[in-house]
Amino acid sequence: MLQCQDVTKTYRTPNGEVKALGDVSLRIDKGQFVAVCGPSGSGKTTLLMTMAAMLRPSAGMVRFEEEDIYGMAGSERAVFRAKNIGFVFQMFHLVPYLNVLENVRLAGGAVGGRDGGRARELLQRLGLQHRMDHRPAQLSTGERQRAAMARALLNRPKLILADEPTGNLDPDSAASVLGHLRDFHRAGGTVVIATHGPAAQELATRTIHLRNGTIERDG
Amino acid sequence: MSMIRMVLKEMWHRKVNFVLAVLAVTTAVAFSVAFFTAAKASERETARLMLSMGYNVHIIAKDADAGAFLLNGIPDKTMPADYLDKLATQQSISYNHLLATLEGRMNWRGMDIVLTGIAPEVCPPGQKKPPMTFQVDPGAVYVGHRIAASLQVKEGQTISLGGKDLKVKKCLSESGGLDDVRMQCNLGDAQEILNQPGRITGIKAVDCLCFEKGDPVAVLRKEIGAILPEAQVLQVKALANARAKQRQMVHGIFALMLPFVVAACAVWIGVLAAINVRDRQQEIGLLRALGYDAGAICLLFLGKALLVGLAGAGVGFLLGTTLGLTYGPGVFEITAKAMIRWEPSLLVFACILAPLFAIVASLIPTMIAITCDPAEALREE
Numbered sequence: 001m002l003q004c005q006d007v008t009k010t011y012r013t014p015n016g017e018v019k020a021l022g023d024v025s026l027r028i029d030k031g032q033f034v035a036v037c038g039p040s041g042s043g044k045t046t047l048l049m050t051m052a053a054m055l056r057p058s059a060g061m062v063r064f065e066e067e068d069i070y071g072m073a074g075s076e077r078a079v080f081r082a083k084n085i086g087f088v089f090q091m092f093h094l095v096p097y098l099n100v101l102e103n104v105r106l107a108g109g110a111v112g113g114r115d116g117g118r119a120r121e122l123l124q125r126l127g128l129q130h131r132m133d134h135r136p137a138q139l140s141t142g143e144r145q146r147a148a149m150a151r152a153l154l155n156r157p158k159l160i161l162a163d164e165p166t167g168n169l170d171p172d173s174a175a176s177v178l179g180h181l182r183d184f185h186r187a188g189g190t191v192v193i194a195t196h197g198p199a200a201q202e203l204a205t206r207t208i209h210l211r212n213g214t215i216e217r218d219g
Numbered sequence: 220m221s222m223i224r225m226v227l228k229e230m231w232h233r234k235v236n237f238v239l240a241v242l243a244v245t246t247a248v249a250f251s252v253a254f255f256t257a258a259k260a261s262e263r264e265t266a267r268l269m270l271s272m273g274y275n276v277h278i279i280a281k282d283a284d285a286g287a288f289l290l291n292g293i294p295d296k297t298m299p300a301d302y303l304d305k306l307a308t309q310q311s312i313s314y315n316h317l318l319a320t321l322e323g324r325m326n327w328r329g330m331d332i333v334l335t336g337i338a339p340e341v342c343p344p345g346q347k348k349p350p351m352t353f354q355v356d357p358g359a360v361y362v363g364h365r366i367a368a369s370l371q372v373k374e375g376q377t378i379s380l381g382g383k384d385l386k387v388k389k390c391l392s393e394s395g396g397l398d399d400v401r402m403q404c405n406l407g408d409a410q411e412i413l414n415q416p417g418r419i420t421g422i423k424a425v426d427c428l429c430f431e432k433g434d435p436v437a438v439l440r441k442e443i444g445a446i447l448p449e450a451q452v453l454q455v456k457a458l459a460n461a462r463a464k465q466r467q468m469v470h471g472i473f474a475l476m477l478p479f480v481v482a483a484c485a486v487w488i489g490v491l492a493a494i495n496v497r498d499r500q501q502e503i504g505l506l507r508a509l510g511y512d513a514g515a516i517c518l519l520f521l522g523k524a525l526l527v528g529l530a531g532a533g534v535g536f537l538l539g540t541t542l543g544l545t546y547g548p549g550v551f552e553i554t555a556k557a558m559i560r561w562e563p564s565l566l567v568f569a570c571i572l573a574p575l576f577a578i579v580a581s582l583i584p585t586m587i588a589i590t591c592d593p594a595e596a597l598r599e600e
């Protein structure tokens with residue numbers, strides 16, 4: 001489904017160039033639940049952003065279903081992202097001035113999805129039916145992450161990329177969010193999760209260890 | 220969720236940023252409206268004050284002795300009164316405030332006086348202005364200071380002048396000039412007293428050539444000569460020059476100040492828009508991650524600028540007009556009552572230009588927003 005081939009990403013900083021990823025090659029098949037582990041600064045987020053068609057690699061190629069995603073035009077890539085990939089971030093990234101339902105529906109805007117029915121259904125499934133009209137600031141952190149999960153699921157993505165989604169959550173909320181990722185995986189979806197936590201690694205069908213921007217272990 | 224709805228929700232959420240941005244546009248519009256109103260009022264006031272220096276164009280009969288006229292201020296020949304009508308019906312000409320007079324010397328109760336008959340002042344089509352001088356009703360007379368003092372003439376008294384009874388409307392204060400020995404009555408009455416029916420000795424006017432680059436006298440002579448070949452034109456150059464220079468100076472001051480105010484407000488809006496973009500980096504990153512393209516992000520920021528511009532235009536117009544109406548009369552004492560007024564055309568201009576202004580001022584921050592790296596923005600904590 002997703003293939004990274006000799007992906008290198010270098011950032012320019014005032015102190016010189018920093019190599020976040022160095023010649024990373026991997027293949028993720030449909031239906032896998034992949035945990036990407038490694039210490040802070042090992043390149044987990046950069047790898048996820050590169051896979052997500054959001055961060056062009058300095059070298060190498062990323063293919064999604066055999067299509068070079070960085071060969072697409074910017075607007076084409078934006079539509080591709082909206083249709084195929086769902087994101088869950090550690091910091092939730094909910095728009096503060098929209099209510100929960102609007103935040104979820106926001107994901108449908110870029111692909112013309114104006115139907116609020118699925119957004120409501122997802123929020124109900126994630127236990128947020130009573131919070132639809134609330135602003136993010138009125139939710140607990142666990143509820144915020146579940147709202148972000150609902151947003152990620154709205155467009156029925158093939159792949160969910162989750163960047164430390166439980167990093168800011170209490171154990172119960174973390175378990176709930178991981179449970180929903182597991183449900184998505186069981187329904188045939190593909191998940192790539194960057195994580196420090198053992199709980200996510202236990203769920204994963206495959207764990208990739210990164211260190212200093214390279215794959216230390218894959219299996 | 221439409222982008223316009225998002226814009227409105229964001230404005231409501233970040234009220235302070237919105238209010239400050241509206242305040243910037245309001246300031247620019249209010250200053251522009253107040254400056255424009257003040258500039259117009261100032262120009263009108265200056266023009267009006269300059270008018271009080273007197274008429275600066277004299278049209279007299281072609282065969283009148285110009286030298287004698289310059290020497291004693293009274294033309295020695297008359298011309299038909301309908302010359303006034305010919306001048307007053309012309310379009311697109313460079314003079315205004317036409318005043319026909321008939322003047323003559325006479326002796327009254329042993330004193331040499333000047334009798335001046337004045338017709339109501341007229342303005343050519345499209346140049347309607349308040350009259351520069353007082354109008355004299357038939358049967359009334361205004362008496363010069365020296366005549367009134369020497370011959371004990373009182374206001375309200377009826378006097379006989381050349382066999383015609385006239386009621387003294389006013390005894391004028393001392394002018395230190397020819398007006399002190401002048402009696403001013405209606406043109407018709409003067410024609411009867413001086414036995415010059417249908418005649419006038421001159422037409423006074425004010426030229427409208429303050430911003431003329433060439434020789435104003437040549438322009439006037441060419442224009443008036445084509446209409447009245449039987450007349451000659453004299454311009455009081457000192458008055459004309461003083462008036463032109465003063466008006467040009469006032470015009471120049473306002474033309475110089477306004478761009479500075481507008482530029483300062485543009486920077487203000489730009490800075491606020493930049494702050495707004497910085498505060499919304501993660502939101503922009505998220506929208507890009509969710510597949511929104513550059514056009515949608517543009518709409519989010521420029522749509523806000525448009526609404527800020529419209530709100531600022533309305534409030535700024537009200538504020539500027541209120542300032543003009545409140546403080547204008549104190550500054551422009553002579554013309555304020557008649558001239559400082561609500562200008563609906565400025566509201567139309569404000570509603571068109573202020574949103575454009577806000578959009579232009581927000582362009583650079585918007586460009587920053589659409590070129591923002593979503594991955595980088597989403598990594599910020």
